[in-house]
Amino acid sequence: MRKKICLLGATGSIGDSTLGVIDQHGDLFELHSIAAHKNWEKALKIAEKYQVQKVCMFNEQAADKLHQAASHLTVSHGMDGLVELCGDSEVSVVVNGLVGAVGCLPTLEAVRHSKIIALANKETMVMAGPVIRQALQKYPQAKIVPVDSEHNAIYQCLADRPISEVEQMILTASGGPFRTLPLEEFANISVAQALKHPTWTMGQKITIDSASMMNKGLEVIEAHFLFGVDYEQIAVVVHPQSIIHSLVQFRDGSLMAQMGVPDMKIPIQTALTWPDRLPLETGRVNLAEVANLELFAPDFERFPCLRLAYEAGKKGGTAPAILNAANEVLVAAFLNEEIAFNHIPQGIEYCLDKLDDSVEQLSLEVALEADKSSRNWASEFVQRIRN
Ligand code: NDP
Ligand code: MG
Numbered sequence: 001m002r003k004k005i006c007l008l009g010a011t012g013s014i015g016d017s018t019l020g021v022i023d024q025h026g027d028l029f030e031l032h033s034i035a036a037h038k039n040w041e042k043a044l045k046i047a048e049k050y051q052v053q054k055v056c057m058f059n060e061q062a063a064d065k066l067h068q069a070a071s072h073l074t075v076s077h078g079m080d081g082l083v084e085l086c087g088d089s090e091v092s093v094v095v096n097g098l099v100g101a102v103g104c105l106p107t108l109e110a111v112r113h114s115k116i117i118a119l120a121n122k123e124t125m126v127m128a129g130p131v132i133r134q135a136l137q138k139y140p141q142a143k144i145v146p147v148d149s150e151h152n153a154i155y156q157c158l159a160d161r162p163i164s165e166v167e168q169m170i171l172t173a174s175g176g177p178f179r180t181l182p183l184e185e186f187a188n189i190s191v192a193q194a195l196k197h198p199t200w201t202m203g204q205k206i207t208i209d210s211a212s213m214m215n216k217g218l219e220v221i222e223a224h225f226l227f228g229v230d231y232e233q234i235a236v237v238v239h240p241q242s243i244i245h246s247l248v249q250f251r252d253g254s255l256m257a258q259m260g261v262p263d264m265k266i267p268i269q270t271a272l273t274w275p276d277r278l279p280l281e282t283g284r285v286n287l288a289e290v291a292n293l294e295l296f297a298p299d300f301e302r303f304p305c306l307r308l309a310y311e312a313g314k315k316g317g318t319a320p321a322i323l324n325a326a327n328e329v330l331v332a333a334f335l336n337e338e339i340a341f342n343h344i345p346q347g348i349e350y351c352l353d354k355l356d357d358s359v360e361q362l363s364l365e366v367a368l369e370a371d372k373s374s375r376n377w378a379s380e381f382v383q384r385i386r387n
Contacts, residue, residue: 010034014097056081129225152267153245153258217309318370329378
């Protein structure tokens with residue numbers, strides 16, 4: 001029996017890599033359903049190639065266009081459509097490659113239907129980590145396997161050992177394109193410069209997050225909720241070559257690392273087949289050729305987003321949801337050339353400052369409400385900059 005996969009974000013970068021894994025293991029995996037936002041032409045091509053019957057286009061007009069072009073497909077739209085795909089009784093694995101907070105409810109629905117979730121959408125855990133953890137306890141058959149390369153590396157290093165044996169998790173970061181740029185030039189960073197990632201090819205939002213190191217900040221919070229470790233046990237180290245994908249230091253002093261070429265097909269495949277390791281056609285690291293594996297401490301002054309993420313994580317409650325939503329709005333504004341690169345951390349701080357100190361017990365409703373408020377505050381900040 002082939003595993004039936006629902007692929008959310010099929011038209012994006014994680015979508016491409018997931019299809020690349022399915023192509024190599026057609027005997028094991030069958031693409032059952034897909035979702036995307038607006039790119040219905042690409043969704044149609046994927047549906048035709050993989051003979052998918054169910055497609056959700058989040059955008060209603062895109063859904064209409066797809067339906068007109070291919071009336072044999074079952075086409076849905078909006079959050080209801082996404083959620084319905086995740087609860088489908090035929091599906092056993094949901095790959096969540098959506099970008100942003102929109103990925104949260106689909107993840108939760110997949111947990112509630114006891115699916116295996118290969119989770120790339122880190123925003124889910126940042127926005128509503130405690131809610132997802134509670135749901136996982138209630139539905140013990142459900143399992144989240146991280147796809148984010150750092151967390152997948154940690155997952156592999158842990159190899160199901162109890163978390164009590166772990167002293168520290170060390171997330172590696174490439175440091176992005178501005179690791180050595182003089183600080184006075186940060187205000188003039190262009191969109192094109194920020195979109196040039198030195199080692200990975202990814203969607204626009206995560207590429208900007210990598211340039212500001214907010215990506216690593218979000219990943220610190222993601223690690224906290226995925227693995228249930230304290231923030232004091234999560235460290236970040238800058239590693240420009242992106243060969244070591246992360247490390248776990250155990251309480252006996254042993255340090256385990258997972259290494260490989262920077263290709264998301266590796267973490268996606270391990271998430272789909274764990275604990276088995278299957279053949280995969282991709283590059284191989286030639287350590288003698290790499291020669292130098294550099295590792296540096298991160299610079300919190302240069303990258304205030306990383307500091308803000310640690311602070312929001314430690315504060316808990318709604319702070320991570322506020323950080324995440326503000327970041328989404330500000331990154332979109334930067335990509336639209338409405339604000340400068342260094343307005344991103346300023347705007348996030350503006351939103352976090354609006355948070356009162358009472359840390360609430362996070363429920364889904366509270367997280368969604370915080371997400372909404374933060375989007376309003378961040379838009380207000382963008383307007384102030386523009387005026
Ligand atoms: P992309 O921008 O390349 O792709 C995003 C995908 O999500 C597209 O299919 C897009 O559809 C779809 N999408 C966006 N908004 C919606 C929506 N409202 N409803 C339904 N679908 C939507 O992003 P990436 O693939 O790079 O990243 C996806 C996630 O994976 C992010 O959370 C990112 O942080 C994480 N991740 C990505 C890595 C990578 O290598 N790319 C590495 C580690 C984590 P459309 O094409 O129609 O817009
Ligand atoms: Mg990552």
